[in-house]
Each structure stands twice: as structure tokens, then as C-alpha cells.
Amino acid sequence: MTEWFRRKSKNIKTFYKKDTTEGSWIKCPNCSEVVYKKVLEDNFSVCSNCNFHFRLNVYRYLDLITDDGKFKEFGENIVSLDPLNFNAQKKYSDQIEKYKEKTGVNSAVVTATGKIDNVDVVLAIMNFEFIGGSMGSVVGHKIGLAIDKANSKKIPLIIVTASGGARMQEGAISLMQLAKTTTKLARFSKNGGLYITVLTDPTTGGISASIGMLGDIILAEPKALVGFAGPRVIKQTIGQDLPEGFQRSEFLLKKGFIDKIVYRKDLKPYLSKIIDLLYIK
Numbered sequence: 001m002t003e004w005f006r007r008k009s010k011n012i013k014t015f016y017k018k019d020t021t022e023g024s025w026i027k028c029p030n031c032s033e034v035v036y037k038k039v040l041e042d043n044f045s046v047c048s049n050c051n052f053h054f055r056l057n058v059y060r061y062l063d064l065i066t067d068d069g070k071f072k073e074f075g076e077n078i079v080s081l082d083p084l085n086f087n088a089q090k091k092y093s094d095q096i097e098k099y100k101e102k103t104g105v106n107s108a109v110v111t112a113t114g115k116i117d118n119v120d121v122v123l124a125i126m127n128f129e130f131i132g133g134s135m136g137s138v139v140g141h142k143i144g145l146a147i148d149k150a151n152s153k154k155i156p157l158i159i160v161t162a163s164g165g166a167r168m169q170e171g172a173i174s175l176m177q178l179a180k181t182t183t184k185l186a187r188f189s190k191n192g193g194l195y196i197t198v199l200t201d202p203t204t205g206g207i208s209a210s211i212g213m214l215g216d217i218i219l220a221e222p223k224a225l226v227g228f229a230g231p232r233v234i235k236q237t238i239g240q241d242l243p244e245g246f247q248r249s250e251f252l253l254k255k256g257f258i259d260k261i262v263y264r265k266d267l268k269p270y271l272s273k274i275i276d277l278l279y280i281k
């Protein structure tokens with residue numbers, strides 16, 4: 001093949017047509033640049049042109065945060081039941097099966113142990129892809145297990161949130177998870193545990209109102225939507241226009257709701273720094 005059109009600079013990659021298949025490009029919603037999906041994935045789903053943070057797969061977060069991407073998952077076989085036999089437009093039991101197949105995991109949170117710069121930690125990473133990351137009995141139970149583990153081992157707990165809130169399909173049982181997780185967190189805190197939250201896009205409803213905002217240190221990703229009710233609902237309720245950037249992490253940082261906005265590439269070193277400063281063995 002002629003080399004005339006190949007770019008010589010190491011910073012510019014040349015793709016051959018045969019390397020690309022349908023759907024392998026994605027348009028950045030922030031800068032409109034068309035980026036190659038593989039490059040985006042290698043960059044932990046951050047646009048290399050404008051630093052826009054796309055939503056990242058749960059296991060990629062574990063790769064990003066833990067030493068050598070090594071972790072040990074627990075509670076992965078726990079699956080939601082359908083206690084109310086809930087049937088609206090779709091049967092809840094069918095929805096669970098569909099999302100299990102679609103996402104390859106059994107629930108909307110992955111819980112694991114791993115190390116950050118050689119310090120043992122417990123991690124819970126929420127998965128927005130699984131029924132909107134909503135917290136039903138299994139998510140509540142697994143987060144509970146993660147808190148208990150951090151508490152008994154006396155190691156830091158990190159929760160990466162991504163959720164639309166409580167899982168309506170489980171009714172009051174879903175709401176009980178707020179009480180359960182916050183009580184466990186209170187006990188962990190009383191025992192001197194270090195709890196860090198990383199709020200990612202979107203963190204709303206019951207999750208922001210419980211585990212999300214209870215971190216000793218609250219970090220957020222750039223431009224993440226963080227709030228309780230959605231902006232549309234608030235606008236309709238109060239009948240006023242909302243301020244520019246309302247409910248985005250930059251706005252919340254200014255208002256003192258969060259401690260720091262951290263770019264994904266800086267997340268592990270930043271977590272490590274917090275642990276180094278605040279974790280008492």
C-alpha cells in the first residue's frame with residue numbers, strides 16, 4: 001500500500017478502512033469530534049479531544065482504580081427476586097433477565113476488594129446500564145456487604161455511584177435500602193472508617209440522597225449530573241428557569257456540595273492521596 005497518505009507523527013493514528021466496522025465511531029456530544037471507539041475505550045472513555053467523560057463500564061473502573069487492575073469480586077451471584085410480582089408495561093422478572101443478558105452481570109452494582117497503591121480497599125461500583133443503576137434489594141444488600149467488609153477489616157470504602165434512584169419495581173422494599181445502607185455507613189463512620197464517594201453521571205434520586213452524599217470525601221467526575229429530582233421536574237414545579245449548569249458537578253462544587261472534581265486519569269492517584277492522608281490503620 002502506498003505510504004503517501006500515512007501520517008508520520010506518532011500522535012496521529014491512521015486507520016485503514018478494513019480495520020473499521022459499522023458502529024466503530026462515536027460522536028463526542030461535547031465537542032462533536034468523531035472518535036474511534038477503540039481509542040475511546042483505551043482512554044477509559046474520555047474524549048481525547050476535549051476531555052469529555054463518557055459513561056464508563058463498571059469493570060473498567062476497577063481496572064482504572066486497582067493496582068494492576070486486580071480485584072476480587074464478591075456477591076456476584078446474588079440476583080433480584082420479584083417480591084411484588086410487579087407488572088407494569090413490562091414484567092419486572094423479565095426485565096431482570098433482559099438486563100442480566102444485556103450487561104453480563106446480575107445486578108446494578110459490582111462489589112470487590114482490591115488494592116490502591118498497596119492499601120487494601122473495598123469497592124462498590126454502580127452500573128447505570130442495569131435498569132438505570134436503580135437500588136433495589138440486591139443493590140442495597142451488596143452495598144451493605146461492602147460496608148460490613150470494610151468495617152470488619154478496618155479498610156477504606158470507595159463507592160462509585162451512577163443511578164437514577166430507588167427501584168420502583170420493588171416498592172417499599174427498595175426504599176428500605178436507603179435506611180439500611182445509611183445505618184451501616186453511620187456505624188462504619190462511628191468506628192473510624194474512611195468512606196469516599198465518586199459521583200459519576202448521573203447520580204440522582206435516592207442514591208444522591210443517601211450513600212452518594214454521605215462520603216467523608218465526596219468526589220465527582222466533570223460535568224456529571226448530580227441531584228435529587230431531575231431539572232425538568234424542578235422547573236415545572238417552581239415555574240422558573242434554572243441557573244446555567246444547574247445540577248452539574250461544577251455547579252455543585254461552587255455551592256459546596258462536593259469536595260473536588262477529579263478527571264478520570266487522576267482518579268487513582270487522588271484516591272491514593274486521600275487514603276494516605278486520612279486512613280488510620
Ligand SMILES: [Zn+2]
Pocket residue numbers: 028029030031032033047048049050051052
Ligand atoms: Zn470531545
